[in-house]
Amino acid sequence: MRSRVLGVVTVAAVALFTLLPLTTTDPARAMGLPALLDRSQLRGLTTISMFVVLTSAWNIIGGLAGYPSFGNVAFFGLGAYATALLTDPDHGHLPLGVGLLASPLVPAVVALVVGFPLLRLRGHYFSIATLGTAIAFGEVINNMDFLGGATGLFPPIIRSDLLFYYLMFGAAALTVGVTWWIMRSRLGHGLVAIRENEEAAAVLGVDTTRYKIIAFVVAAALTGLAGGVFAGWNSFVNRDNVFPVDYSVQMILMAVIGGSGTISGPVVGAVGLEALIQLLAGGSGVYTQILLGVLLAVTVIFLPRGVIDFVIGRSRLTLAHFRRSLRQTSV
Amino acid sequence: MSLLAQQLVLAILLGGVYVAVAIGFSLVWGILNIINLSHGAFIVVGAYITWTLFGRLGLDPFLSLPIDAAALFALGYLLQRGLINRVIRAPVFFTLLLTFGVNLAIVNLLLAVFTSDFRSVTPPYAGSGIVLGPVVIPSIRLAAFAIALLLAALLSLLMRRTRIGAAIQAVASDRDAAQLVGIDLRHTYALTYGIGAACAGVAGGLLSTVQAISPTAGEPYTLQAFVVVVLGGLGSVTATVVGGLLFGLIEVFGQSAPGLGAGYANAIAFAVLVIVLIVRPQGLLGR
Numbered sequence: 052m053r054s055r056v057l058g059v060v061t062v063a064a065v066a067l068f069t070l071l072p073l074t075t076t077d078p079a080r081a082m083g084l085p086a087l088l089d090r091s092q093l094r095g096l097t098t099i100s101m102f103v104v105l106t107s108a109w110n111i112i113g114g115l116a117g118y119p120s121f122g123n124v125a126f127f128g129l130g131a132y133a134t135a136l137l138t139d140p141d142h143g144h145l146p147l148g149v150g151l152l153a154s155p156l157v158p159a160v161v162a163l164v165v166g167f168p169l170l171r172l173r174g175h176y177f178s179i180a181t182l183g184t185a186i187a188f189g190e191v192i193n194n195m196d197f198l199g200g201a202t203g204l205f206p207p208i209i210r211s212d213l214l215f216y217y218l219m220f221g222a223a224a225l226t227v228g229v230t231w232w233i234m235r236s237r238l239g240h241g242l243v244a245i246r247e248n249e250e251a252a253a254v255l256g257v258d259t260t261r262y263k264i265i266a267f268v269v270a271a272a273l274t275g276l277a278g279g280v281f282a283g284w285n286s287f288v289n290r291d292n293v294f295p296v297d298y299s300v301q302m303i304l305m306a307v308i309g310g311s312g313t314i315s316g317p318v319v320g321a322v323g324l325e326a327l328i329q330l331l332a333g334g335s336g337v338y339t340q341i342l343l344g345v346l347l348a349v350t351v352i353f354l355p356r357g358v359i360d361f362v363i364g365r366s367r368l369t370l371a372h373f374r375r376s377l378r379q380t381s382v
Numbered sequence: 383m384s385l386l387a388q389q390l391v392l393a394i395l396l397g398g399v400y401v402a403v404a405i406g407f408s409l410v411w412g413i414l415n416i417i418n419l420s421h422g423a424f425i426v427v428g429a430y431i432t433w434t435l436f437g438r439l440g441l442d443p444f445l446s447l448p449i450d451a452a453a454l455f456a457l458g459y460l461l462q463r464g465l466i467n468r469v470i471r472a473p474v475f476f477t478l479l480l481t482f483g484v485n486l487a488i489v490n491l492l493l494a495v496f497t498s499d500f501r502s503v504t505p506p507y508a509g510s511g512i513v514l515g516p517v518v519i520p521s522i523r524l525a526a527f528a529i530a531l532l533l534a535a536l537l538s539l540l541m542r543r544t545r546i547g548a549a550i551q552a553v554a555s556d557r558d559a560a561q562l563v564g565i566d567l568r569h570t571y572a573l574t575y576g577i578g579a580a581c582a583g584v585a586g587g588l589l590s591t592v593q594a595i596s597p598t599a600g601e602p603y604t605l606q607a608f609v610v611v612v613l614g615g616l617g618s619v620t621a622t623v624v625g626g627l628l629f630g631l632i633e634v635f636g637q638s639a640p641g642l643g644a645g646y647a648n649a650i651a652f653a654v655l656v657i658v659l660i661v662r663p664q665g666l667l668g669r
Contacts, residue, residue: 119475168660174474175417176659179608183652186605190649296601300482307479340490347483351476352468380472382557382567 057315057363065224068096072216090212097216097284099325101277103223105298106305106321107230107314108273113303114311115230115239116266117246118170121178121299122185123274126158128294130275131282132192133157135204138283147209147283151218154279155272162271163264170263173249182299189294203289206282215284222280226273230314233269242266246312304343308350310357310364319359352377384516389634391517397630398527400610401623402588405534406581407607408614408622413554413574416466416477420485421607422600424454424579427488428586429595430496436503436590443503443591444525450583458579462572470571485600492597500594508591526588531623533584537577538619550574602648609655615665624667629654 073079074087088096105127113119134150137143143150165184172180192198199205209215233239241262244252253259282288301324309320324346331339350357353373360366366376407421428450435441435449461484469476505522512519541547552560553570561567585603589595606629614625629651636650637643658665 119478168656172659172663175411175478176612176663178475178478179417179605180652180656180659183605183609183648183655187649187652190646194643194645300486303479337490337493341487341494344483344486344488344490347486348465348480351472351480351483352465355469355472355476377468380470380476381468382470382571 061315068220072096072213076213093212093216095326095329097212097219098329099322100216100219100223101281102301102305102321102325103318104219104226104277105274105302106309106317107223107226108270108277109302110306110311110313110317111230111233111242111273112263112266112270114306114313114317115233115242115246116263117242118173118263118267119178119303120181120267120270121303122181122183123270123302124294124296124298125181125185125188126162126271126274127278127281127298128185128189128192128290129158129161130154130278131288131293132198132204132278133275134279134282135206135288136198138206139199139204140207142204147206150206150283151276151279154282155276158275158278159268159272162268166264166267167260170260170267182296185294185299186296189290192294193290199289201289203287203292204282206286206288208286209283215280218280219277219284222273222276225276227314227318229269229273230317233266234314238262238265243312301343304347304350306357308346308354308357310359313357313359313363315363316357316359320357323358355380387517389638390631391519392523393631393634394627395520395523395527395630396634397627398523398530399585399588399592399626400606400629401534401626402526402530402581402585403603404607404610404614404622404626405530405537405619406578406585407604408611408616408619409537409581410575410578411611412617413550414466414470414571415474416470416481416575417474417608418575418578419478419481419604420461420488421481421578421582422602422604423485423488423492424458424582424600425586425589425603426492426595426597426600427457428454428583429590429599430492430501430586430597431583432587432590433501433503433595436505443505443587444529447529447584447587450587451580454583454586455576455580458582459572459576461579462575463568466575467568467571485604489597489600496597498596498598500596501590502594503590505591522591526592529584529588530626533581534619534623537581540577541619546573605648606651609651612655612658612665615667618667621665621667625665628666 071087072093074084075093109120109123133153137145137153138147138150169177169180169184193201241252241257244255244257245259245262249259278293285292305320305324306317308324309318310316328339356364356366361368366372403425407418410416410418431450431453432443432446435446436443466477466480469480508522510521512521541551549565549570552565553567557567610625610629611622613629614621632654633647633650637647
């Protein structure tokens with residue numbers, strides 16, 4: 052019953068977010084349809100889609116496999132730089148389509164190489180090592196002259212918010228689709244087994260190293276794709292805008308608030324939180340960040356399974372539930 | 383030759399700062415199994431207390447260290463008692479996230495209060511140094527080094543010779559048994575975290591005298607503390623001291639390696655981190 056409701060909601064949401072932006076186009080105007088979105092709202096939806104990609108991709112390695120990477124922003128940055136390097140008139144000067152093809156490939160190859168040492172680490176060690184790897188990548192790229200150094204790269208400006216909206220929305224749909232497919236496949240069951248008990252999974256015949264690497268590479272490729280689209284959209288790429296540690300944290304926060312390890316949780320978390328951030332953007336960024344910090348603390352303490360668990364899981368909005376949940380984790 | 387000697391001296395003195403930065407982090411990690419991502423923010427809070435007292439009241443930065451320690455102890459105790467104790471038995475990922483949330487809130491509160499301008503504490507003796515042949519030892523850095531080692535010694539004494547230290551170690555080795563002999567878990571956890579935060583406060587006070595500070599300066603300190611603890615090994619004050627001194631050497635000499643420079647400080651630190659984690663995950667002196 053619940054899964055059917057969720058299915059209907061999903062189809063309705065996809066239809067809405069596919070059709071709504073069309074009302075901003077000239078043919079729709081000519082037909083006398085009212086524009087239901089303005090340009091800034093369309094850009095807002097593009098950013099929301101971007102965070103759906105980042106959060107859902109993080110969920111594949113962090114939520115399903117239980118390896119909470121704090122460095123996924125590295126893949127976003129690498130994807131953005133790959134596209135930017137190929138399309139920048141001073142460098143590759145190739146069409147955006149070609150540049151976008153490279154955006155998942157470069158991070159995937161990097162994830163394959165760094166994944167072997169990193170995924171041998173667990174818990175804290177994995178989290179901090181990934182965080183460090185991301186910072187190191189940003190720093191090295193910032194020092195590379197052929198990548199524009201601290202100035203960055205400038206892909207040609209393409210003035211079409213609608214194009215980039217559909218590219219980002221497509222990437223988001225792809226990411227959710229890939230997650231859905233993984234969760235139904237052998238790979239997904241293997242990853243969950245690794246998360247719950249890696250030794251037991253290995254004993255049962257799960258090739259843990261291979262599964263973890265696949266999850267890491269898939270997450271990196273999808274994250275990189277979002278980076279590539281962002282590079283084309285923003286037509287300016289440097290360390291500060293594509294390697295911000297904040298993104299690594301935001302994707303984790305969104306996944307956890309929504310409910311990590313599920314398909315819908317990260318989507319709900321990304322849409323809800325990014326919409327909230329955009330609504331608050333009129334105020335000072337500092338207070339938004341304070342709110343995020345408080346929200347993170349509240350989520351961790353009171354909603355460790357995320358809000359989606361109230362819809363599809365066992366959590367109930369009762370005082371007794373919160374008390375029990377607190378008692379399990381407190382001293 | 384004299385350049386090398388000078389670099390060696392600076393590297394060792396820098397290592398002392400890393401000892402101060404890492405010592406509280408190491409305690410909290412070793413005893414509570416928490417990677418305290420707000421550690422860097424605590425250091426910055428300590429630095430701002432010293433800066434404020436120096437700027438407003440003209441208090442010597444070294445005299446404000448006990449005040450840093452006391453203020454941060456209180457903050458740390460309350461945070462652990464009020465928040466972190468609620469998730470201490472959850473998977474480690476959750477304590478990591480919670481301390482990150484605290485970090486985000488503190489850093490942005492500091493931004494709201496102090497703005498993002500860089501500040502520095504410059505007492506009248508800031509430029510003075512001891513000349514030893516071809517080598518100059520900056521007196522402030524030497525004092526900071528000495529205080530860092532003193533802090534390590536005090537912490538070591540506290541852990542070995544006092545009832546509090548015994549209680550903390552008992553809790554770390556067996557929570558249930560410690561409770562059976564009458565140790566108040568919540569209080570002991572909060573004490574441990576408070577002591578860790580107090581060490582961060584002292585580190586912050588020291589750092590404000592040797593480098594410029596800003597609200598967002600804390601993150602690298604957390605990462606450096608992590609690298610130092612991994613390098614030395616978890617579980618003893620000595621290991622942290624060794625890790626800190628070694629990290630100072632690696633950083634100074636790594637940056638002067640051909641093809642690298644100051645822009646690669648974090649990259650070097652993390653290359654070291656990943657290599658140590660893979661080759662010798664328990665650290666140099668770890669159990």
